[in-house]
Amino acid sequence: MYEPRPIEMDRMRAVLFDLDGTLIESDDRWVEKIAARIGFLRRLHHAIDPEVIARWLVMRVETPSNYALSAIEHLGLKTSFFGLSDRLRRARGLATQDNSRTVAGSEQLLRALEHRYRLAVVTTRARPEALAFLERSGLRSFFEIVITRQDVLRMKPHPEPVRTAARKLGVLANQCLMIGDTVNDVLAARRAGAFAIGVLSGFGERPELERSGADLILPCAADLLAEPIWPTPLQ
Numbered sequence: 001m002y003e004p005r006p007i008e009m010d011r012m013r014a015v016l017f018d019l020d021g022t023l024i025e026s027d028d029r030w031v032e033k034i035a036a037r038i039g040f041l042r043r044l045h046h047a048i049d050p051e052v053i054a055r056w057l058v059m060r061v062e063t064p065s066n067y068a069l070s071a072i073e074h075l076g077l078k079t080s081f082f083g084l085s086d087r088l089r090r091a092r093g094l095a096t097q098d099n100s101r102t103v104a105g106s107e108q109l110l111r112a113l114e115h116r117y118r119l120a121v122v123t124t125r126a127r128p129e130a131l132a133f134l135e136r137s138g139l140r141s142f143f144e145i146v147i148t149r150q151d152v153l154r155m156k157p158h159p160e161p162v163r164t165a166a167r168k169l170g171v172l173a174n175q176c177l178m179i180g181d182t183v184n185d186v187l188a189a190r191r192a193g194a195f196a197i198g199v200l201s202g203f204g205e206r207p208e209l210e211r212s213g214a215d216l217i218l219p220c221a222a223d224l225l226a227e228p229i230w231p232t233p234l235q
Helices: 029-037 039-043 050-060 062-074 081-091 106-113 127-137 160-169 183-192 206-212 221-226
Strands: 014-017 118-122 145-147 176-180 195-199 216-218
Touching (some): 106 221, 118 160, 145 160, 160 176, 160 183, 183 195, 183 206, 195 206, 206 216, 216 221
Parallel strands (some): 014 118, 118 145, 195 216
């Protein structure tokens, strides 16, 4: 049974953000293409939803592909060779440096938080592309640190990225609130001892975010502004 914990914002010191599907809009075209290819499954049973299966498939290749890219980078090779990084991102429905767009309301939320909490990005992107997006979107100045796959050995859903962010910010993991759109974000936060907010602006679906233990689930991160969890109103 889904039983979220009450989020104690009065003891929170930092808010951590995922990028793809949280601050960057996801590209659903690949999900749609896969769903179209497996549409015949509907004939087997009316309850089968090809889009749900397609999203599941895309999500299941996230961690292996991130580790593959990380291994290549640790060997000193560039994933930009032959456009490998961008091709893998397109195959997973993620924004590339050429087509990334900010999720609506993100800047407004960050402005409301920046003088109250330490802010960080925790992403499985490579550092150059994560920083390039943040600079291009005008969001870089909001974040004290950016944790990428090149800063850790183990990636989400392992807790190492969340713990690394907390350590570099000089706070405890249980004083952090992690916001992300996938099960991996939620699991990484919970395993690190942080609170987790799941958002539905990316690939995550409410049932799976609930099963993974999200403490709160919202349509998008900007909806946090109206939530009655803050010690004093943000707006």
